[in-house]
Amino acid sequence: MPLIQETDYGTPVSKAEKTVTLTIDGVKVTVPEGTSLMRAAVDAGIQVPKLCATDSVAAFGSCRLCLVEIKGRNGTPASCTTPVAEGIEVSTQTERLKQIRRGVMELYISDHPLDCLTCAANGDCELQDMAGAVGLREVRYGYAGENHLDAAKDESNPYFTFDPSKCIVCSRCVRACEEVQGTFALTIDGRGFASHVSAGIDQDFIESECVSCGACVQACPTATLMEKSVIDIGQPEHSVVTTCAYCGVGCSFKAEMRGTEVVRMVPYKDGKANHGHSCVKGRFAWGYATHRDRILNPMVREKISDPWREVSWDEAIGHVASEFKRIQAKYGRTAVGGITSSRCTNEETYLVQKLIRAGFGNNNVDTCARVCHSPTGYGLKETFGTSAGTQDFDSVTEAEVVLIIGANPTDAHPVFASQMKRRLRAGAKLIVLDPRRIDLVRMPHVEASHHLQLKPGTNVALITALAHVIVTEGLADEAFVRERCDWDEFQDWAAFVAEARNSPEAVSAITGVPADAIRAAARLYATGGNAAIYYGLGVTEHSQGTTMVMGMANLAMATGNIGRRGVGVNPLRGQNNVQGACDMGSFPHEFTGYRHISDDVTRATFEALWGVTLDAEPGLRIPNMLDAAVDGSFKAIYIQGEDIAQSDPDTQHVVAGLENMECVVVQDLFLNETANFAHVFLPGSTFLEKDGTFTNAERRIGRVRKVMPSRSGMADWEITVAISNAMGFPMHYAHPSEIMDEIAELTPTFAGVSYDKLDALGSVQWPCNEAAPEGTPIMHIDHFVRGKGHFVITEYVPTDERTGPRFPLLLTTGRILSQYNVGAQTRRTDNVVWHHEDLLEIHPHDAEQRGVRDGDWVRLQSRAGGTSLRAKITERVAPGVVYTTFHHPETQANVVTTEFSDWATNCPEYKVTAVQVSPSNGPTEWQSRYQGISEHNRHIADAAE
Amino acid sequence: MSPDRLIYMANQIGKYFESQHRQNAVDGIADHLRKFWDPSMRRTISAYAKNGGEGLDPVVLQAVRALSGVGPT
Known part of the structure; x- marks a missing residue:
């Protein structure tokens, strides 16, 4: 695949419905009203020279290169800031314009180093391109005048350099920091000749508020802001579109390559989750793939105190199979199990649960979502009927009130946070429920209307108090509830929340939040227009995590904030494929698509395709497996891409469980903490080394594409297949696309998903089937998946984890x-x-x-x-x-x-x-x-x- | 598996279903245990309930007994 060159339209798209027809250089073109002449020209196949314009930021009109002439109008307006008008005739190339553009370029180049051949941007420099486009042949001013050529380079950021000697002060970086990222870390300091880009208060980038999202680097038309990897390696020669393996936003990236070496990861404009934006992790932090700590050979050992012994793949796989068979023969079929990973692909996750259910013959399979979003699955299925968020990310652009509960999007989901901040800067109101003052409470151009800084562990009391205000002040959307929800249940719920003990005044003593603030926040959520809830692990990781999820669903149903754009209940998933791992049947009680294993009809379809009889009883969850291991009844575990010794609670208990097992198999990139207690280590592959799919927090299934060979020789799915074959349950797949075909065959919500479709559409949100062949951005539009929305009583039960004199x-x-x-x-x-x-x-x-x-x-x-x-x-x-x-x-x-x-x-x-x-x-x-x-x-x- | 941990978990489940006005708590608890607890966990708690079930909340004890086929007492 050649290097993907995305079209830069110069200015953002206009979303107007009304269209305008005009003529540019004799070509008739029809575009939405409000489109710039520059963008209309691109639509007509004409490139107007430009430097300060790029379509990720609003037009600025500073470089004076994109000037045009309009018949019947005076002057030479900038095409980036001039909107289209009906019937006008525009010329982009006249003698007058040529002279002006050459003059502009002469001025730019008179204060620019002439080091094109040794410049890192050689071949990817818009200034160079424009010099060619305007036919610059000389610089009449010479190069001896006052200039910035000796300006010191800032190399403080580990990933990019800032070379002010190459800066043309076009402000694209400043505007990208403001409009795309929303951090406002950059500004143009000084005036006239002294004007320059300043990070923070003329600080080095590393000392400034810069969050290294890379938006400025991407926007820079010269080599001023340049990735160090490009400086080191050179320009890429081909690119592959793939999906980031970090958080649940699931950004699309172009892996720009030179051979099998990644030169840089560039956010893909057509990515529907990120629209060309990125964060410091996805954009820059991919070096772990080639880190010296990577384990590239399988290893085994008798005891965990023995040194690791490198072995062949055949020996390692054979050892795993013989140990699991031995342990099952000695301790019983249910003495073994496994854990799927939210960092691995859907296909890999699916295969691990298949291996356990069909190969091991039990349902002792669980996933790391157990320790993060399992309450989301339970709570949203119970209330709405589907274990997933209700919206796509773009829905936030139509929200008028954003309610963030127990989430910190600017840190944990930064690219979505940028989109959210854009909406907040445009006027949407913000309510934050969090014990900690997260950045969004107050940051440049964003300030929460209400920050309910509750005491940890009191979420349910607070959500019920919010409901109390809505019900007792008559703010519920009764028409919506009557039509869409179980009315009798609603009445029961309304009577419960209306009790005096659930009033803000009563609950204030529990939560530490002033009653007035609770009342004001509730009124804003209920009456402020489209209100959308976004939440994170501050909701789920509690003894009443599930109750809180259902409490939020109650609130959305009671106010009619569900089933259209701009509203909804949206879990922000921590890891890249938490949603997918859950979808793929990783929980011990359910198959793919959240169908309980006791359902005979569902189980029969799996039995028929897999050719085995499956256990109809739920298996052990991760904490149950560890409890059973400590008790001596659980003896072996296969862990793919999960580090329970570091990520799971009560480490000493986890360690005790692992130490008590006879065979711990860890499949990972590195010798993680869990591997300290493992008997077999199977080296995994990074997302750059394999094909597959991830499903992000908005149910979007995106392709992961192999850009380099697996360094260990096997993709993770191939390892699971090898184990299964050695265990006597043969699997036959030549490519992950065949695994997805099987998933689609067995899972109604994935019935329409295939690699061909993903290649054609870019990505698709499930449910994707005959009823919704191109996927489902917004759920529960006309009715809830479960039928009538289910209101749940959310009685507050204080956690047993209490402060006291010893632990205050x-x-x-x-x-x-x-x-x-x-x-x-x-x-x-x-x-x-x-x-x-x-x-x-x-x-x-x-x-x-x-x-x-x-x-x-x-x-x-x-x-x-x-x-x-x-x-x-x-x-x-x-x-x-x-x-x-x-x-x-x-x-x-x-x-x-x-x-x-x-x-x-x-x-x-x-x-x-x-x-x-x-x-x-x-x-x-x-x-x-x-x-x-x-x-x-x-x-x-x-x-x- | 240690009955103490199972008792704690079962009582937690019990508190939720006791608060649901429109659902029989005993049925709800029993159904939850059937759907989400591994058979060995159910066997352990059932055996514990048969021996008196000390520490199990009354409604949970009923549910566990219903689960194992022992009628409520």
């Missing part, structure tokens, strides 16, 4: 922009310059009481365990609340979290742990001991050993 503070955990989940990938990139250790955020009041200064080592202790890390004193957290991330194994934040979990799904209660914080001298005894075990258990024997 509440710990809550989360993510940071530059790191991803357990950090296995991002810690192996230059992203560590922004976050090289987990920090404990603590309020100044709590810090002072404990004699803790900013940067001090502190011990964080709960009844489950203790760890040490450095303190960061900040008012982002309220007094009584502390916060940390879990990206670094040295910290092991989950040593502290407890075994409490959601009542319905066993999703761990990460967000509420009673802790004490005290000054410390350094790592705890556990950390030191674990570090020793970790180093010992990672040892790989030399071939001669």
Whole structure:
């Protein structure tokens, strides 16, 4: 595939319905009203020279290169800022225009280095192109005048350079930072000849507020902002469109390649989730794929204290099969199980659950969604009928009120956050429910109308109080409820929420949120127009996570905010394929498409196609598997792309479970923390090394395309096939497309999905079937999938994790922009310059009481365990609340979290742990001991050993 | 698997279904356990219930007994 060159229309598309017809250079063209002359010209097949215009930002009209003449009008207007008009006749190429453009280019080039042959942008430079386009042959001013050629280069950012000597001050970077990303980190400082691009307050990029999304680099028409990888490698020669393997936004990228080497990842304009935008992870943090820590050969060992021994694929696969067979023969069919990964493809996930159900003969399969969004699956299925979000991302452009609950989009879902910020800057109102002051509460040009800074663990009380206001103040949409929901259930629910004990005044004592603020937020949500809920793990990772999901669904139904654009209930999925892993039947109780395994008709279709009899009983969830392992009844596990020793709660319990098993098989890119307790290591492949699909948070299925050979020799799906074949349950697939064909055959909501369709449409949102051949952007439009919407009573049950004299503070955990989940990938990139250790955020009041200064080592202790890390004193957290991330194994934040979990799904209660914080001298005894075990258990024997 | 953990989990489930006005709590709890608990977990809690079921909330005890075919007492 050649290098994909996307058309730059110069200015954004007009969404007007009315059209206008005009003539440009004798060509008649019809475009939407409000379109610029520049864009209309592109539609007519004519390129008007330009420098300061690009279609990702609004027209600016500064470079004076795109001038045109209009018959009957005076002057030479800029085509980027001049809208089309009915019947006008435009000329883009006249003698007068040629002279003006050459003059403009002469001025630009008189203050620009003439180093084209050695410039990193050679061959990809718009300034160079424009010099050619206008026929520049000389610079009459010479090069000896005052200039910027000696301006110092800023190389502080690990991924791109800023070379002001090459800057033409077109403001594209500044406008991209504002309009595309919404960070406002850049500005043009100074005036006239002194004007220059300034990051922050004339700081280096790394010291400024820049979030390294890459929008400025992409917008730059010269080599001023340039990827270091391009400087190092050179220009790419071909590109492949694929899907990012980081968060649940699922951005489309062009992997721009030179041979099998990635030169850069460039966000794809046609990507329907990201529309050409990116974040620091997807855009730049792909270096882990070639990191020296990658394990490229299979390894086995008898005991976890033995050094690893590199073996052939045949020996490793044979060992896994013989061990699993031995263990099943000795301890029973259900003594083994496995875990699918939200980081792997749909096809790979599907195969793992198939191997377990059909090959192992039990349903002991679970997925990492267990510890993040399993309550979403349960709660939304119960209330609406489908275990997924209701909208596409673009729906937010029509929201008038955005309600964010327990999510931090600017850090965890940054590209969607940029779209959301754009809508908020355009006037939509924002309500934030979060114990922590996330950036969106107040940032440049965005300010929440209400921040309900509730005490961790009180979500359900608060959502019911919001409902109380809506019901008792007559703000419910009765017509919608009567038509779309079960009216009797609604009345029961309304009577419940209307009880005085659920009023904001009563609930204020529980949540710590002033009653007036609750009332105001409820009124805004109910009466502010289209209201959309976006939520994250601050909702689900609680003992009442499922109840809270249903509470949000209640709120949306009661106010009629469901079933059209601009509204809905939208889970922001943490990992790239959480939605897909759940869709693919990874939970122990259900097949693909969320159909319970006890359903005889469904099970029969799987039995018929797979040629085996399947167990109709649910299997063990991850925490159940670990409990059973500690008890001695669960003996072997196959873990694909998941690091439960770092990501799951109560680390010491997880470790105890793993240590008690006789065969732990870890399939991953690196020797992760779980591999410390493994007997077999199977080296996996990155998303760059295989074909498949990911499904993002808006149910969008996007293609993952192989851009380089697998470094370990096998894609992850091939490894599962090999294990299955060795176990005596043969699988026959030549390509992942055949796996998708099988998924489509077995899953009604995927019935219309195929690689051919994905190639044709780019991506598709399920349900995709005969009724919706091109997918379903918005769900529940005319009726809920379950029929009538189901209202659920949301009685608040306080968590049993309580503060007290020993543990007086509440710990809550989360993510940071530059790191991803357990950090296995991002810690192996230059992203560590922004976050090289987990920090404990603590309020100044709590810090002072404990004699803790900013940067001090502190011990964080709960009844489950203790760890040490450095303190960061900040008012982002309220007094009584502390916060940390879990990206670094040295910290092991989950040593502290407890075994409490959601009542319905066993999703761990990460967000509420009673802790004490005290000054410390350094790592705890556990950390030191674990570090020793970790180093010992990672040892790989030399071939001669 | 340790009955203590199962008792805790079952009581959590019980609290939810007890609050649902339009659904019989015993049926709801039993149905939930059937749908989401592995048979070994159900066997363990059923055996525990047969031996008195101390620590199980009354409605949960009824549900567990219904689950194992032992009628409510």
